[in-house]
Amino acid sequence: MRSVDFHIHLYPPEIIRDAESISRLEPYFDALTHNRVHKWATVEDLLARMERDDVERAVVGGFAFQDLGLCRICNDYIIDAVEKYPDKLSGLCLVPPLARGAEAEVFRCAEAGLLGVGELFPEGQNIDIADRDQTWRLAGILHEANLCVLWHTAEPVGHAYVGKGNVGPKEAAAFCMNHPEVKTIFAHLGGGLWLYELMPEMRLYLRNARYDLAALPWLYEPAVLRTIESAGVAHKFLMGTDFPILDSSRYERIFAASGAAPEVLERIARGNGLEFLASLGRNGRGVQY
Ligand SMILES: [Zn+2]
Structure with missing residues (x-):
């Protein structure tokens, strides 16, 4: 299944090398890198996997640290990777x-060709995404530079897991109600927020919201894709694996078992992502295909 993968974490070699000392300063990094599902990946690992899994384009980011200096190390690595493999x-x-x-750093990265900010961890980075006083500055930058934001969100119900966090559909909806103009992706199916697109007023507030499928194999049964199709929101879904902790194979099995129409699945796997990417970036040009 050819895909455009919107949810990938890459780690610069120096972050991998210094992971133990960084863990002592960054509790969220510590929790997410010390558990049985964690895996490291560099650009080279991703390129090999893209070849193997037929990934046409990957949207890559680093790790959302609390420390701006550590984020900057990730950003430099991502800028370099994107320049090498445009x-x-x-x-x-x-x-x-x-x-x-933070503001200057986002503009620096936008100038260097990056197309958004994320995956941000609201709980790990101590930001309340429902509080306009905390989000207006970021929203302004995103709007001004025509960037997207990818927020980590999760289900308010169901089993607990490392990194789940306490930010779900309610907080995600509040972010869009405060900033409906911002092109926003909510990771992990937005913790179920997409269902509320069936409420007419929420469909308006969520008009620039997207949802990625990251960690789907660990969260929902395949029928969720058929349900998304019948809710009329499949055009807002982006393929995202959460590589390196997951790759394409399990998603392919779920797609095959979902019962959703092949053209809808193709759109989720690839078409929606290409379209969304093309709407981002300098002068609204984004990436041309
Ligand atoms: Zn996440």
Whole structure:
């Protein structure tokens, strides 16, 4: 299944090398890198996997640290990767959104060709995405530079897992109600927010919202894709694996078992992503295909 993968974490070699000392300063990084599902990946690992899994384009980001300096190390690595492989990679940058200097860092990365910010971890980075006082500055930058934001979100119900966090559909909806103009992707199916697109007023507020499928194999039964199709929101879904902790194979099995129409699945796997990417970036040009 040819795909455009919107949810990937890459780690610069120096972050992997210094992971133990960084873990002592960054509790969220510590939790997410010390558990049985964690895996490291560099650009080279991703390129090999793209070849194997028939990934046409990958949207890559680093890890959302609390420290801006660590984010900057990730951003430099992503900028470098995207410059080296413009035909295969698009990039997102990371900042702790409330830190001094965050704004300048996002603009620096946008100038260097990155197309958004994320995956941001609201709980890990101590930002309340439902509080306009905490989000307006970031929203302004995103709007001004025509960037997207990818927020980590999760289900408010169901089993617990490392990194699940406490930000779900309610908080995600509040972000869009405060900033409906911002092109926003909610990771992990938005914790179920897409269902509320069936409420007419929410469909308006969520008009620039997208949802990625990251970690789907661990969260839902395949029928969720058929349900998304019948809810009329499949055009808002982006393929995202959460590589390196997952790759394409399990998603392919879920797609095959979902009972959704092949053209809808193709759109989720690839078409929606290409279209969304083309709407981002400098002068609204984004990536041309
Ligand atoms: Zn996530």
